[in-house]
Amino acid sequence: MLTGMSQWLTLSRAAHLLGISRVAMQKRIREGELPSFDGMVAVDDLQRSWPELDLDESGSFEKTRAIREDAFARRLRERVLPTQETLAQRLFEQGQELAEAQRTLTRYHALFDSLQARLAVPPPPTAAELGQLLDDGLAQALSVPAPADDIAALDAMLRVMSAHVTVKPSGREFFVEGSETLLKAALRAGLSPNYGCGNGVCGLCKARVVAGETRTVSPSDYRFTEAEKSQNHVLMCSCTALSSDLQLEVLEAAAPEDIPEQRIVAKVRSLDVLSADVMRLHLQTPRSNRLRFLAGQRVTLGVSAGQAEGSDLHGEFPVASCPCDDRNLLFHVSRADRRAASADFSRYLFAGGIKAGDDVSVWGPWGRFVLEEDSARPLVFIAIDEGFAPINSLIEHAIAVDAAESIVLYWASTQPGGQYLPNQCRAWSEALDEFSYQALALDDLSATLAAHSALPQSNVYLAGAAERVPPLAAALLAAGVPPQQLHVEAL
Ligand code: FES
Numbered sequence: 001m002l003t004g005m006s007q008w009l010t011l012s013r014a015a016h017l018l019g020i021s022r023v024a025m026q027k028r029i030r031e032g033e034l035p036s037f038d039g040m041v042a043v044d045d046l047q048r049s050w051p052e053l054d055l056d057e058s059g060s061f062e063k064t065r066a067i068r069e070d071a072f073a074r075r076l077r078e079r080v081l082p083t084q085e086t087l088a089q090r091l092f093e094q095g096q097e098l099a100e101a102q103r104t105l106t107r108y109h110a111l112f113d114s115l116q117a118r119l120a121v122p123p124p125p126t127a128a129e130l131g132q133l134l135d136d137g138l139a140q141a142l143s144v145p146a147p148a149d150d151i152a153a154l155d156a157m158l159r160v161m162s163a164h165v166t167v168k169p170s171g172r173e174f175f176v177e178g179s180e181t182l183l184k185a186a187l188r189a190g191l192s193p194n195y196g197c198g199n200g201v202c203g204l205c206k207a208r209v210v211a212g213e214t215r216t217v218s219p220s221d222y223r224f225t226e227a228e229k230s231q232n233h234v235l236m237c238s239c240t241a242l243s244s245d246l247q248l249e250v251l252e253a254a255a256p257e258d259i260p261e262q263r264i265v266a267k268v269r270s271l272d273v274l275s276a277d278v279m280r281l282h283l284q285t286p287r288s289n290r291l292r293f294l295a296g297q298r299v300t301l302g303v304s305a306g307q308a309e310g311s312d313l314h315g316e317f318p319v320a321s322c323p324c325d326d327r328n329l330l331f332h333v334s335r336a337d338r339r340a341a342s343a344d345f346s347r348y349l350f351a352g353g354i355k356a357g358d359d360v361s362v363w364g365p366w367g368r369f370v371l372e373e374d375s376a377r378p379l380v381f382i383a384i385d386e387g388f389a390p391i392n393s394l395i396e397h398a399i400a401v402d403a404a405e406s407i408v409l410y411w412a413s414t415q416p417g418g419q420y421l422p423n424q425c426r427a428w429s430e431a432l433d434e435f436s437y438q439a440l441a442l443d444d445l446s447a448t449l450a451a452h453s454a455l456p457q458s459n460v461y462l463a464g465a466a467e468r469v470p471p472l473a474a475a476l477l478a479a480g481v482p483p484q485q486l487h488v489e490a491l
Contacts, residue, residue, distance in 0.1 A: 008040040009155060012173045013164055015402075017155055018050065022402045023376075024433065043155075088161070095156030104141055111137030163241035167191065168210060168249045172401075176241045179217050182207070182248070183236040188324050190400030192253040192294060198237050199288040205236040207250045212243030256294060256368050263363040264289045266329060268356050271349070275420040277336055278386060279349060280320075283329040283360055291329060291362060295322050295371060295397030296390045296461075296489070299364030301331070301345060303354055315345025316366070318463070318491065320389035322396035329362065332389040332420075339466070339491065369463065369489035371397055377459045377485070378406040380452070382472070384442060384464025385413055388421070390489050391463050395428065404459075406434040408452070412445040412464075442468070446475055456480035463489035 015022040025041070028034040034041060034049040115133060118125055125133070163176040165185070174189035176182060183205050186193050196202035200220025209232040220238040236250070253259050266283040274280050281301075285291055293299065302314045316339075321330040337346035348354065371394055379398055383391040388411055398407060409428075411419045419425070425437040440448060449455065449472075460481050462473060469490040476486055 008037075008042055009046075010040055010164070011036070012175075013155065014041050014046055016162070016164075016175055017158060018046065020050075021432075021434075023405050027405050091156075098156050107137075107141035111141060159244040163244050163246055165241060165246045165248060167193075167252065168247060170250075170252055170254075172252075176246075179215075179240045181217060181237055182214070182234075182239055182241065184326075186236065186250070187326070188400070190295075190322070190324050190397050191250075192259075192292075192323065193236060194251040194253065195237060195290075195292065197288050198290050200235055200238040201288070203235065206233050207236050207248045208233050210247040210249055212241065212246035214239040214246065215242045253292070253294065256297065256365070256370060259292050259294065259365060261363065262291060262365075263361065264291055265359050266291075266362050268354060268358045268360060269328075270356055271354065274332065275418070277334055277415075277418075278420045279333045279335075281331040281333055281349065281354070281360075283331070283362065285327045285329065285362070287327065290327055291365070293319060293323055293365035295319075295393040296367070296369040297365035297393075298367045298369075298390070299329075299362050300366070302361035302363075303345070303348070303358065305348060305353060313345045313348050315342030317342060318367075318369075318390035318393070318489065319365070320392045322393050322400060324397065324400045332386050332392075334386045337386075367489065369461070369487055370394075371401075371403060371461075372459055372487070373401060373403060375459055376404065377457060378454060379404040379408070380455060380458045380460045381407070381409045382445070382449070382460065382462045382464075383409070383411045384445075384462075384468050384472075385415075385418055387462075387464030387469075387489065387491060388419070389463075391461060392421070392424075394461055399428075399432070404434075407432070407436075408458075409435070409437045410445065410448060411437070411439050412442040413439070414442050414468075416441070445472070449476065450479065456482065456485075459485050459487070461487045461489075463491065466490040 009017070011022055011025055015025050025034065028049055029036045029041075035045050111134075114137065115130075118133060161178070164173065165176060165182065166173050167186075172189075172191055174186050174191060176185040183193065183195055183198065193205060193207070195205035197204075200218060200222055203222040203224075206224075206228070214234050216234075216238055217240045218238045220235050222235060224233055236248075264285055266285045269282040269284045270280075272280040272282070283301075291299070296318070298316055298318045300314055300316050302312055305313045315333075315337075317331045317333065319329055320332050321328055333346050333349050335346065335350050337343050354360070369390055381391045381395060391409070391411075395407065395409065398404060407428075409425060411425065413419055419439045422439060425439070429435045429437045438448065455476065456479070458481070460476060462469060462476065464472075469488055473486060473488050477483060
């Protein structure tokens with residue numbers, strides 16, 4: 001049972017509030033710096049463990065304040081009924097009052113507990129002693145609010161603004177912002193729920209509401225059976241969370257074999273030159289026909305090359321974007337691609353045969369180069385040249401699901417300066433405390449890996465051209481990386 005003078009929050013809600021990752025919080029718990037009980041942490045302990053934390057910079061607080069300031073300006077302009085922003089401001093104020101009331105209540109509770117404990121110990125207290133105990137306890141219960149109440153007040157407001165969803169049986173969690181659909185919020189958080197059309201037609205995103213309530217936000221044509229209705233089934237693509245805490249039973253993909261083969265036609269949104277030899281192909285899937293895949297997987301792309309070329313062209317490429325990136329599919333296409341399965345497609349693209357607005361067939365997904373999500377080991381990613389594409393997808397996914405305490409990325413290139421997205425890698429290492437990035441020449445990679453003493457305790461993901469990967473994989477195994485922790489993608 002949780003007792004004491006503080007408010008208690010779940011780990012994910014506390015991390016969400018403070019704008020830090022859940023793994024950073026778990027690390028402090030494991031190191032004994034932050035007490036926890038049954039997956040909960042006390043607001044007072046949070047404040048003690050992060051004294052340097054500036055709530056003003058937590059993101060949540062900034063968002064709240066922006067709404068409040070905007071509300072003030074609008075109220076002056078409009079002088080009408082409360083707007084949504086005004087309501088948000090009032091909610092925050094009420095959250096502060098509620099936090100204060102809860103704090104006082106927990107202190108009364110503690111006073112009651114201490115009186116009970118004293119009465120249980122003989123000899124019975126005198127009237128004077130009892131009076132003193134009561135006076136001291138009441139003085140404490142009514143004392144000035146502690147600074148930690150800001151967290152509780154913010155939590156009270158955010159419970160209204162963003163709902164917390166727990167998924168069964170995996171135990172994964174995500175937050176629903178505003179009135180976005182459950183499906184969109186789950187994908188953004190890196191989950192892999194079963195779904196198809198995204199449009200309320202196929203019924204594949206069915207989930208059972210175990211606790212809490214949902215609300216329909218977009219129409220659907222799917223008809224539930226009587227049994228499904230009585231078991232509280234909803235469509236994740238057309239419902240949002242009404243309750244601030246919701247529990248859903250969801251069918252999730254845990255492995256590549258859980259995802260069916262799909263065929264869709266996507267549109268070329270843009271072609272961007274990343275370097276003299278690498279082009280980024282950006283496809284967008286139709287609203288009603290998205291591609292389900294796991295981060296790190298490949299797909300086959302096909303275009304009609306027309307009469308002049310004599311046939312259709314196909315190529316197999318790793319998806320460089322994360323499944324959390326809505327309808328966007330990104331690919332890094334190399335001019336020097338020599339693979340029989342994709343060289344003609346790459347040549348055609350570099351020759352200007354593919355333009356924005358063109359249709360591209362996409363089918364798949366293929367491959368088992370996916371993140372081992374149930375493991376909390378440190379992650380080491382090793383990309384060689386365009387092997388960075390699937391690594392990019394895995395890293396974005398690992399960040400979205402808070403997968404590890406630390407992430408190390410080595411990007412080795414066969415050409416000087418061949419790391420064609422250096423700014424993105426630097427942005428990760430600047431934004432995330434536990435992320436480190438090193439760009440290096442391929443010739444220096446073996447020596448660098450030999451100096452990485454934590455490799456045998458890490459999950460290692462290696463991707464690059466087929467001829468470069470096997471010797472490195474053998475070196476990693478010889479350095480003590482257990483085979484089940486080594487994941488290899490030879491392109
Ligand atoms: S994904 Fe098809 S109905 Fe929701």
